[in-house]
Amino acid sequence: QVPLVESGGGLVQAGGSLRLPCAASRRTFSTYTMAWFRQPTGMERDFVAAITWRGGTTYYTASVKGRFTISRDIAKNTVTLQMNSVNPEDTAVYYCAADVGGGRGTLYYAAAYDLWGQGTQVTVSS
DSSP states (O other), X not given: OOSEEEOOOEEEETTOOXXXXXXXXXXXXXXXXXXXXXXXXXXXOEEEEEEEXXXXXXXXXXXXXXXXXXXXXXXTTEEEEEEOSOOGGGOEEEEEEEESSOOSXXXXXXXXXXXXXXXXXXXXXX
């Protein structure tokens, strides 16, 4: 079973909202940081948001600040990306990621993360 499973993707109108839960299938290692990345078609995978598991500190890329909120539920081993006021530029495959080892790099970059979900498509229509 894949370690992380995203859901909640789909088609949404510009200005609307979408919630993307990410569930961990099992807990094998300690989680330091969980994050969301997104990859528009034909483009690279970019950082969206992250949250530290221990302290709940959140980090966002500038383009989503004030619109997206990342949160975690420690008991359920889940992280959720709440997307509000979406626009067509938010269209992408969204991936959940987890850093379970620490010390691999800055949380803004994909190389810092050990586990990845399969991705869920978010399409925002204008």
